[in-house]
Amino acid sequence: MVDVVGIEPRTGEPIGVAAQETAPEEVARLAEAALAAAPHLDRMGRTGRAALLRALADGLEAERDDIVAVADRETALGTGRLDGELTRTCYQLRLFGDVLEEGSYLEAAVDHPGDSPMGPVPDLRRMFVPLGPVAVFGASNFPLAFSVPGGDTASALAAGCPVVVKAHGSHPATSRLCFEVLARAARGSGAPEGTLGIVHGQQAGAGLVAHPAIRAVGFTGSVTGGHALLRIIEQRPDPISFFGELSSLNPVVVTPSAARERAADIAAGLVGSFTLGAGQFCTKPGLVLIPAGADGDAVVDAMAESVAHAPAQILLNEGIATAYARVSAGLSGRPGVRTAARGGDPAGKGFEAVPLLLTTSVADLSPEITEEYFGPLAVVVRYAAESELFVALDRMPSSLTATVLRGTGETALPLAVSERMRCRAGRLLFDAYPTGVAVTWAQHHGGPWPSTNSQHTSVGTSAIRRFLRPFTWQNAPQEVLPEELTDDYRGIPRRIDGQLHLPG
Structure with a gap:
């Protein structure tokens, strides 16, 4: 039998045999x-x-x-x-x-x-x-x-x-x-x-x-x-x-009004979200659309400063660490992509990853940039006008989430963004960050392919x-029916002859 060995990500060293691979007959x-x-x-x-x-x-x-x-x-x-x-x-x-x-x-x-x-x-x-x-x-x-x-x-x-x-x-x-x-x-x-x-x-x-x-x-x-x-x-x-x-990219749109009103708060929230858990959340915001100009610069500059002070983070396993290194190098070397900030140097042990913030333009937004990247990395795309923003959104793959960060009382642009993203996401957030997924009656954690199927x-x-x-039971005697479908049962909501009947 083949041993299944646990590995400690902080050191990259084996912990010990946790189990054996299960044989076909078992x-x-x-x-x-x-x-x-x-x-x-x-x-x-x-x-x-x-x-x-x-x-x-x-x-x-x-x-x-x-x-x-x-x-x-x-x-x-x-x-x-x-x-x-x-x-x-x-x-x-x-x-x-x-x-x-x-x-x-x-x-x-x-x-x-x-x-x-x-x-x-x-x-x-x-x-x-x-x-x-x-x-x-x-x-x-x-x-x-x-x-x-x-x-x-x-x-x-x-x-x-x-x-x-x-x-x-x-x-x-x-x-x-x-x-x-x-x-x-x-x-x-x-x-x-x-x-x-x-x-x-x-x-x-x-x-x-x-x-x-x-x-x-x-x-x-x-x-x-x-x-x-x-x-x-x-x-x-x-x-x-x-x-x-x-797979999920989870794009975030920062409107010009939002960038003008609260650049520092948005930067802190975005960096906190895409580095949470070393960026290993399926809802991590991987791509952020930020307006060109001084207001957008303030958001990007604050994000870059935060990332530059972020320490190297530990990834879950060697495969994820290897893939992160490959994707980081590949994206950084693409035409039109600039490295805005890198986090602290790794200590040289375990499955470490350096946080990375990249920037590009809508013109340079290639399919490779819109793929999911697992780990503490985000790409900022600068847009010069609403028309450019909509071009970028039309290039987005489907995701679990899409997010709009608005200015105070702003509705027109957020509505236009939400109308475009509704067919590309399963959850649309306003003025929040997507990495938290509450367990509730109204929650949904999916989206069109490839996020879910x-x-x-x-x-x-x-x-x-x-x-x-x-x-369906047809002409069934009461004795063979589940109790929920018997005539006298009143314990759950039921639709009887087209009318909804509540318990009691």
Whole structure:
């Protein structure tokens, strides 16, 4: 068996063996166990699964200190950041418990038999049911929020789908510890064996996606990785759903009025946002459109001063560090691109990255500049007029977010920008920075390809929709219906004969 070894990013040195790569026969066993668990997890009902999710949150909370310490050693993200990430994950698990109890996600509908302009209509009752076992791929940059625990796992379990996680190689010990905590809590809450599983290694992940028991895949990672998984799915005899979050530039527009009013504040906010977590956020603002002229100069100069005083930062792994060095050198050497500021020199150990601020013009805005760059780097594009700004926006790839920083009471230009960016982003921010993604009922964390490839994504309560499918019972006796569709049930919102009925 091949050892899976953790690496400490601060030093680049091995930590120790965290696990072994999962053999093909074990991958198959876990997938089949998940398939066997699926009907039992569904029969736990909304109340039982809500209790399960809250037990998982309690289990993580009880092991908080150990989880944060192990994750910090494997990721160098800092205990403060990781502590907050774990709090977010526990909150998210409990929120999906609330989603289950509230019940509107089922979209329960009852149409009683009767006559219609089409003729007689039978008794029809519809709601969403679980897809089946889900493969979840952990992300490198969020070991506690988009990995073994996180939005994909929480929403899939809430839907009634067992989960088999492919652990990320950047934090194998964290993945193993979190899985052990979750599996123990799941057993204690009465969940069936097979509700949760974990595999390690690239080949194990590929085998998991190919296994016929798996009915959907949740993935957060690169476009290259996403395409590789899609190729495996395409080779299956039966198609399954792939939910990927892949790439995002997240452009920011600074209007002339905003630059004139608060240059220093904008500069501080932008630099803080694109260097947060060493620039390893999917929502990092990678490209900033700033007006030409003295007001815009003030923003750029303040950004440059801040970047020049920023120390070298630690990246998650050697692959990310190597890619950052390559992309930084490539962008810096492109025609029309100028280096406005570089951060402090690296200490010469670990996976370090020097923060970098580049500038260019709309005329020199090439496709290479509008690709996602992972790490503490941002490109400022100067525009001389609104017409130039709109040309630049038309060259933007689709992203998770787009942002407008406005002047006081300004609406005309922000409205024009938002109209152009609505078809290119999943979330539009005004006078804020995109790196924070709250977990709420109204949140959305997606956008057109290549940012994501699905309508519903891994953040927010609608994440549960990815792992459900509609099912209709026709002329079914009351005894075989789910309780949510029986005549006398009043516990959730339902649409009965076209009219919305609230609980009670």
